[in-house]
Amino acid sequence: MRFVPTALVAATLVAAIVVLPAQASHAQVTTTPGLSPSLTTGGGAAPSGPDAGSSLVSSGLLNGLSQLSIGDISRFVGANSTAVTDLLAAPPAAANVAVWWDRLDDVRQSALVQAAPQLVGNLEGVPFIVRDRANRTLLGQSIREAQEAADSGTTSPNGDPKQVLEMLRSVSSALEGEPKQPKRSLLALDTVYPGRAAVVVGDLSTADYVSVLVPGMYFSVKDQLVDWTATAQTLYTAERAWQDYFRGGARSERPDEGIATVAWIGYHTPELGTVGSERQAMEGARFLEQALSGIRSARPGHEPYVSVLGHSYGSTAALITLRSGQVSVDALALMGTPGSETTQSVKDLDVANGNVWVGGALLDPVVGTGFFGTDPGSAAFGARSFDVEGGEDPLSNTVLDGSFGHNEYFKQNSRSLRNLALIALGRGELAAETPSFTSIGPVRLGGITR
Known part of the structure; x- marks a missing residue:
């Protein structure tokens, strides 16, 4: 059964309404009735170019994730791994990610590292020391999962368990x-x-x-x-x-x-x-x-x-x-x-x-x-x-x-x-x-x- 976040945050995740402008100094936090707080441009231009739509969706997903409860972050990522993969395939600009990350408090940052290490570890704009910690967390988790799959003879979404284990x-x-x-x-x-x-x-x-x-x-x-x-x-x-x-x-x-x-x-x-x-x-x-x-x-x-x-x-x-x-x-x-x-x-x-x-x-x-x-x-x-x-x-x-x-x-x-x-x-x-x-x-x- 797929995890469904609260309707309030789901609106942010699906609508992807967040734009993190490169001109961070022009960004302001606003509240829209029925939606969680979002960033809107204060005179800054929205992203343009062939990947602009994907970038907007990715930014919306990031902001939506940051507003889930600690427990909901882990459940959402576990049930929506494709969304994380798609975000990393067409990520927001690194400078915009840096703005997003800096706005999170220490508790929220730590929660994302533990609950979404694949995302945090591979997202350009997140500090390198944090990415290292997240990727090492992902590495340890993945080794344990691959070992369990290899021992039990079950399949793995990452590929043949023995080959994945050797790679890791x-x-x-x-x-x-x-x-x-x-x-x-x-x-x-x-x-x-x-x-x-x-x-x-x-x-x-x-x-x-x-x-x-x-x-x-x-x-x-x-x-x-x-x-x-x-x-x-x-x-x-x-x-x-x-x-x-x-x-x-x-x-x-x-x-x-x-x-x-x-x-x-x-x-x-x-x-x-x-x-x-x-x-x-x-x-x-x-x-x-x-x-x-x-x-x-x-x-x-x-x-x-x-x-x-x-x-x-x-x-x-x-x-x-x-x-x-x-x-x-x-x-x-x-x-x-x-x-x-x-x-x-x-x-x-x-x-x-x-x-x-x-x-x-x-x-x-x-x-x-x-x-x-x-x-x-x-x-x-x-x-x-x-x-x-x-x-x-x-x-x-x-x-x-x-x-x-x-x-x-x-x-x-x-x-x-x-x-x-x-x-x-x-x-x-x-x-x-x-x-x-x-x-x-x-x-x-x-x-x-x-």
Whole structure:
């Protein structure tokens, strides 16, 4: 039997009358006879565009949920899981969600985390620390449910219980870092097999530099999230080493200060039979756009330097994302990229100052193909090339390995990893192909000339 909320709140849920305007200062609380309190625009424009209707419905659902009793929240979510899924598929703008969340008191926030962890954990605009707590709650609940289903031989709405359990245990393993490594948090979690997830290395709430790693084909939460998170850790370590270098060797007292890397498997990546189409890249672009918007809107007036590092098919998803006109980043690095038919040049992308970089390793069969359109490595595209060959680092004077084939761009102690870290720190000028110390000039930071 489906749970039916009180008629008063049901009117808010169904009518979806709430508009949370971006101009929060113009919003005011009003009371309509027969309806629960709702926000109306005080001169602000309602959302527009192709998703405006869905956004209004989502906003109405959010406000309606926040006005249910504590017990009714849990019952409504349990009986209307599709409504939560639909809301996350077409959510309100992250800035509007932030306004909604800030208006809730501590008791109501805690109740929503416990009763609707899937919603709170994956809703852009909710504080990152709260999303981590909600997603960990969802993870624990889902593991218990999958284990019970596997033990009893019953079916699960999330898929085959054994596969779901293996997938969720991979998420748990990805969250376990070494004692001296920075903390990890669960930014996103979809428990329906094959799932989606994003694990953060570092503190996304305070980081000055945020790097989002977007993978290509054959990447699944069950089989690759642990390794992809290890890759994010490797990049974090490289960025941290360069950050210390530019500080003149001074190491921060906080191990996670300034940097966060995101192991993002936020879409269902293609397999051999589907990699010839951009369809899944378009799906990935939709989710990536939402994730980047959430990062961008989390700290108004103090946004981090955001870079996207896309590998293989993931670079295609990144290109589509930044071609949409809905979100921008500070740097984009493409590795082993097949391009995208939607993007003909750097000028098509919302990347600050055209800060787009392309790396192509020797014997990488994808490099130079332009499989989906213009080759991003071509001169006509307008991106800059970063060096992936081995040799001596002109700054540290250490010998770095070269990258070969399609899967060595994040290889430890490689020039490619070194240059990706520099690009992510806004030091792309030091990553150009065949750099020389004399052409770069001395770097003076922290009182030390290098």
